[in-house]
Amino acid sequence: MHRSSIVKFQRQILSQYPRTQMMNRAIKPYDVFINHRSIDTKRNVVALLYDHLSRLNIRPFLDKKNMKPGDKLFESINGAIRQCKVGVAVFSPHYCESYFCLHELALIMESKKKVIPVFCDIKPSQLHITNKGLCSAEEIQRFNWALEEAKYTVGLTFDSLKGNWSEVVTSASDIVINSLIEMENDKQMQSRKFSMPA
Secondary structure, X not given: OOHHHHHHHHHHHHHOOOHHHHHOOOOOOOOEEEEOOHHHHOOOXXXXXXXXXXXXXXOEEOHHHHOOOOOOHHHHHHHHHHHOOEEEEEEOOOHHHOXXXXXXXXXXXXXXXXXXXXXXXXXXXXXXXXXXXXXXXXXXXHHHHHHHHHHOOOOEEEOOOOOOHHHHHHHHHXXXXXXXXXXXXXXXXXXXXXXXXX
């Protein structure tokens, strides 16, 4: 993507919010929800992606960065997912052991958000629920459905022993930005369509 497109998009985002709102991130919805397993990715790809998107004036939601003591866990996370425009699901070796990861992924899929999978040190075929004792039969069905949807969504693959962290973060960011630009263009086209005289 051309740098001029990124700059234009940043200006567009900034112009939509008064300065006081821009300073208070909690007031407005997030652009991107980053779904991940902390023990695998919080100190590398996820932290880098969050910082990179933030520097580009994209509003990412990352539990460790955006939640404060006293926030209600499910309320905050579910609200951020429902309001976001794009979901980035960072799959990793311990991802499917986490009820929270699977819950977030299912909610992202059910909300019909665009999902960008990043398969970090894991293949799509290796994604299986491992601890079924923590979930009801209904939740297992819901989580399996979400995993199947993600497995068959084109994403990025990354091997942390051989890959370049900068490349995967830049690629994921570019996909997020392009997705947001497409959504904004579609929204503008729809509003022009409805505002045209009959």
